[in-house]
Amino acid sequence: MSRRSVADMLQLATGVSRFFGAQRVLDGLDLTVEEGEVVALLGRSGSGKSTLLRLLAGLDKPDAGQVTVPDGVGVVFQEARLFPWLDVLDNVTIGLPRTARAAALDALAEVGLADKSRAWPLTLSGGEAQRVALARALVREPRLMLFDEPFGALDALTRIAMHQLVVRIWARHATTVVLVTHDVDEAVLLADRVLVLDGGRIAHQVTVTRAADGSVPATELLDRRAELFSHLGVEQLGALRRQARAEPETPLSQQERLAQT
Numbered sequence: 001m002s003r004r005s006v007a008d009m010l011q012l013a014t015g016v017s018r019f020f021g022a023q024r025v026l027d028g029l030d031l032t033v034e035e036g037e038v039v040a041l042l043g044r045s046g047s048g049k050s051t052l053l054r055l056l057a058g059l060d061k062p063d064a065g066q067v068t069v070p071d072g073v074g075v076v077f078q079e080a081r082l083f084p085w086l087d088v089l090d091n092v093t094i095g096l097p098r099t100a101r102a103a104a105l106d107a108l109a110e111v112g113l114a115d116k117s118r119a120w121p122l123t124l125s126g127g128e129a130q131r132v133a134l135a136r137a138l139v140r141e142p143r144l145m146l147f148d149e150p151f152g153a154l155d156a157l158t159r160i161a162m163h164q165l166v167v168r169i170w171a172r173h174a175t176t177v178v179l180v181t182h183d184v185d186e187a188v189l190l191a192d193r194v195l196v197l198d199g200g201r202i203a204h205q206v207t208v209t210r211a212a213d214g215s216v217p218a219t220e221l222l223d224r225r226a227e228l229f230s231h232l233g234v235e236q237l238g239a240l241r242r243q244a245r246a247e248p249e250t251p252l253s254q255q256e257r258l259a260q261t
């Protein structure tokens, strides 16, 4: 952070609260990101991650506090939300002047879909549709990109391919990113900083240290994962398995197990 000046900081949320009926989902939340930084938001289900993202995207208004986002915010949701009656290129350029078509073709090439510009959304795989959504956001050259569980619906291999793609694209464009995810490993692999939402505020933050080539060393992944699991109050499966092995099986539990099979 020291190499950047204070002017490079974006104070996105200041004292933001959001209620639904009597439920206080966000409670005086502050969120500041550095320009060019990738921030992941983690939190238990119902902790308010999507609520916060919707506020940042301007799709909802806070009950108290202030949301301040730069002009030009790109949003990518879990579902690609393409218009089925428009082809891929028209989905990318929707709302833009015809002069944007060349930039849209560049964006499609960047996400590896140069040959699909005339394809119909219904003929695309889930990963391809998500890449179209990414191109649609990229072509608008947003200063801030918001991602709400963008890879959650993809199979594991496609998700890994998408991780590699977005890391390359974010680095090339020096994009500022706020990414909501349930996946602790995804958060550590993609983000410079992982924030844990709890009690309506950012309760914890974990900084990820990368190797010179931008990758996350295995020990760093394991350490940050353990740190985040403990902030989330979740025991890691490995630890649970070890615990289970350490407990001798009683005749009663043996019977119960046999009865279940």
Ligand SMILES: Nc1ncnc2c1ncn2[C@@H]1O[C@H](COP(=O)(O)OP(=O)(O)OP(=O)(O)O)[C@@H](O)[C@H]1O
Residues within 6 Å of the ligand: 020, 025, 043, 044, 045, 046, 047, 048, 049, 050, 051, 052, 182
């Ligand atoms: N429009 C709404 N009306 C009423 N309650 C809402 C509304 N939107 C969100 N909530 C409630 O606010 C809480 C936070 O929801 P939100 O979707 O932000 O959580 P989340 O952290 O994104 O959860 P998940 O990880 O399960 O997607 C939930 O209890 C939800 O029911």
